[in-house]
Amino acid sequence: MSAGLSEMIQSAGPRYRTATEYVEATLREAILSGAIAPGTPLRQEELAASFKVSRMPIREALRQLEAQALVDFEPHRGAVVVQITLLDAMDNYAIRAALEPQALRLSIPNLTDEDFEIAEDLLAEIDQEQDPGRMGELNRRFHMTLYAQAGLPRLIALTEQHLATADRYLRFHLAAVGDMGQDEHRAILAASRVRDEASAIEALAHHHNRASEAMKAYFATRSAAVP
Amino acid sequence: MSAGLSEMIQSAGPRYRTATEYVEATLREAILSGAIAPGTPLRQEELAASFKVSRMPIREALRQLEAQALVDFEPHRGAVVVQITLLDAMDNYAIRAALEPQALRLSIPNLTDEDFEIAEDLLAEIDQEQDPGRMGELNRRFHMTLYAQAGLPRLIALTEQHLATADRYLRFHLAAVGDMGQDEHRAILAASRVRDEASAIEALAHHHNRASEAMKAYFATRSAAVP
DNA sequence: TGCCTGTCGATTGGATCCAATCTAACAATC
DNA sequence: GATTGTTAGATTGGATCCAATCGACAGGCA
Incomplete structure (x- = not known):
């Protein structure tokens, strides 16, 4: 950073x-x-x-x-x-909220125990990380670990690209949401472990919604253009 | 073409x-x-x-x-x-099946009577069109008309790009599915008109599923690489 | 004063030129 | 006869060069 x-x-x-x-x-x-x-x-x-x-x-x-x-x-x-604007952030959230559940749904049946362990370790690392830039990277890797077995390379690449783009809003994300949403991460992982697609997707949707709403509220109180 | x-x-x-x-x-x-x-x-x-x-x-x-x-x-x-393969087609379907419902959901509340008329006219044009290339173009315009009011430029552009990519598979789509899915188009439009998001999205999902399954079956019977 | 216009420097878009690498054909060897 | 080494031609990657356009500023005019 x-x-x-x-x-x-x-x-x-x-x-x-x-x-x-x-x-x-x-x-x-x-x-x-x-x-x-x-x-x-x-x-x-x-x-x-x-x-x-x-x-x-x-x-x-x-x-x-x-x-x-x-x-x-x-x-x-x-x-x-390109500038960072609230509209762009909302746009990015909407795209990720569309792509990620699809990737997760297709990936869940193929995830291995090793994948779950890697994901677990990444969550532990995030807990102890202070540097925002590094947290963004770990967050991305956690999510991508769960999507990686979707079997569709374009879908995976597109999802990763938009997750990476979200790093641009990370600073504002942290200011607005306050954390990386570790509770939600754990809920997603737990549901994925037991191959409960519906619950996993619901947890993921909650994850996205909370972030998106918090960001909107954050900007509403400032009303300013993003520096 | x-x-x-x-x-x-x-x-x-x-x-x-x-x-x-x-x-x-x-x-x-x-x-x-x-x-x-x-x-x-x-x-x-x-x-x-x-x-x-x-x-x-x-x-x-x-x-x-x-x-x-x-x-x-x-x-x-x-x-x-790049080659056209079944995997690519499935990949494209999966991406569109993720993006389009999101775009439609966000767009429905903002669609105007004029939009619905344009969509209606496009369906009528598709009914009378013979040329596959032109059908692809009309199909794309029909879908994009319904998504255009989503208010998120990136989401719209990304959706359009992947709809356009689908033109590459049009030939195989028509061979596999047999038509452009006009019944489904009408169901999507009807539900959108009355702002029934759930039904519209369900009809759209059905539209995607039928196409995707038909394409898979089509290639299964051939087992050949795409020319 | 305020607005229009013309010139000049900065910067990009596009053309041309050169070096690095790949492909394919052929020769030499086993 | 098959395989490997070599070399020439084709083709790309990158550098350099030139022309077109933009922005800022100065000066003329109402």
Whole structure:
């Protein structure tokens, strides 16, 4: 969370096959984590210098981020990191509230004891974690562990993408909801363990609803645009 | 459906702001409609000649299509139109079965009499249409008319994108299901008219289930890879 | 003063150029 | 005859170069 773009570039290492892949992944991480603030114009020349590549891979990466709705392109004015608004957060909640129950429903019959143990461990880790950024990551992994056996790669990838996007609202989520919803996490896990799809989905829906309502209320009291 | 890529390029006209936008939209249309067959390697030089631009806008467009899961990139081997498989079709059905009820639920309270009339007209048009490609387009517009008032732009855009992707399976859908499900369409519309969310969603779920099951059965009898 | 207009620097969109890598054909070896 | 090593051509990934557009600012005009 505290790392700026340059640190993220440093630590990226050579684990990518092409410069475009590398730039895309690093920029996405930087935007999702907040290392690059919403509204920031992304100057191609500047990024090229930071990444030590030419403008071309930067441009290809920005196009991919555009398709993921993380940056906005305006002809001849370039790319800008999309703003965080209440509407966007609600939009994201609505999409996740649609996708995640579907993924969970399809995954539950195929989950193994090992999956449940991993999920359990992740919950324990979340309990002891203080850093918000790391909590977001653990939260994502917990949810994805339960969805991973759905057997439909696109559905899983799409769900993960929108869970990752939620990291952008994490700061506001924590301010509004107060916690990561560990009780609800445990309810979801317990119902999944006994293959009780209906209860698991209900618990998940409750999880989403509480977060979404809390966020709406939080913004209602502020009425301000998000910084 | 019968138009090849070159005709689609001709008829595109100058309604785009940049070459990249133009290439991206035209290529997507060509892939979704089947004008470019699955598995086709997309040679950058060749496309550049067809579109009468350089390779650069082609590459940016291909990157966007990659983010939409319409083409596959392999380093130094280029982009290939992704194959159509039963798994992909099931994946797409599962995603739509998650997103569309959510969109419909949020939209129903805001639908106007005008919306219902438009939807009605579209159904009448579908009844008289013979061309599969055009039927796909009308079907998409019918569904999107009902979802358009959901008030969440991302959810709407994502739903539309996956409805459009379904055009790739249209040929197999028609072979498997036999029709566009007009009875179900009418049930969805009727329930939406009287703001009966539960019934509308149930009718929509039935619509998806029937299609999905029919497609699965269809492929089971063939057991072959999709051409 | 306030508004319009024209110029200039910054920045992007697109074209061209070069280097890295892959494919395929062919030769050499077992 | 099959397999492996080698090499040429095709094709992509990335760098560099040029032209088109935008924004800001200065100056003219009502």
